[in-house]
Amino acid sequence: MIGLRVTLGAVAVLVAVAGCSSTETQTPSGGQTASSSSGGSSGAKPGPVPTGTPTSDPGPGPAACSGAAGELYALTSKSIALEDVPLCRYKGEVLLIVNGASDCGYTPQYAPLQAMYVKYKAQGFDVLAFPSKSFNQERGTEKEVSEFCTKEYGITFPLFQIGWVVDRPAQGEPIRAEYKWLMAQPGMDSPVAWNFEKFLIGRDGKVAKRFLTAVEPDSKEVTDAIEAELAKPR
Numbered sequence: 001m002i003g004l005r006v007t008l009g010a011v012a013v014l015v016a017v018a019g020c021s022s023t024e025t026q027t028p029s030g031g032q033t034a035s036s037s038s039g040g041s042s043g044a045k046p047g048p049v050p051t052g053t054p055t056s057d058p059g060p061g062p063a064a065c066s067g068a069a070g071e072l073y074a075l076t077s078k079s080i081a082l083e084d085v086p087l088c089r090y091k092g093e094v095l096l097i098v099n100g101a102s103d104c105g106y107t108p109q110y111a112p113l114q115a116m117y118v119k120y121k122a123q124g125f126d127v128l129a130f131p132s133k134s135f136n137q138e139r140g141t142e143k144e145v146s147e148f149c150t151k152e153y154g155i156t157f158p159l160f161q162i163g164w165v166v167d168r169p170a171q172g173e174p175i176r177a178e179y180k181w182l183m184a185q186p187g188m189d190s191p192v193a194w195n196f197e198k199f200l201i202g203r204d205g206k207v208a209k210r211f212l213t214a215v216e217p218d219s220k221e222v223t224d225a226i227e228a229e230l231a232k233p234r
Helices: 107-123 142-153 177-183 220-230
Strands: 076-078 084-086 094-098 125-129 198-201 207-211
Touching: 094 107, 094 220, 107 125, 107 142, 107 220, 198 220, 207 220
Parallel strands: 094 125
Antiparallel strands: 076 084, 094 198, 198 207
């Protein structure tokens, strides 16, 4: 007689709750002030949203590629799942690079970032989010960040390893390579002042625009700039 054994696995439901108690104020160069406050700049957090592609998705490009020396595409980053992601996979795409944080007043900006990613992805647009503890508002581990972003905001755009976006060598916090590259671009040497600054990269791999924290991702200023870059040939 043939025996049949069925094993049922336990299902764990993880619920991540975001908080924000910071009232710090940062003044970036140019005189604009970006301050975080309880509840964020866009009011109540959005309701439940469906999850989609895992946030460790390496991107749209080929598995094997390369970038020329000095290009953003020459860098290799670690995904939120700590897998190597050559940024040359995004060559020819329009990119919005943002330094994220899970426990900031501006964390609700993840919702419009996800909506814009869905809206423009088919045209060759990607959001690349680099979580950072530089302003003491990011969670402890990549796993915690990934679970929070997926459960709270249904994020499907690429998230990367937690790192530093402000160079503080005395504290043993060297700036991550992607932000070292950004700061070296013409007119971009002003340090990142707060979470959710946004850098728009054109299809040519150059920085087209920089938006400070308080500029909402779905504002006309940002969407017009994105659409202008998407209209350019690959």
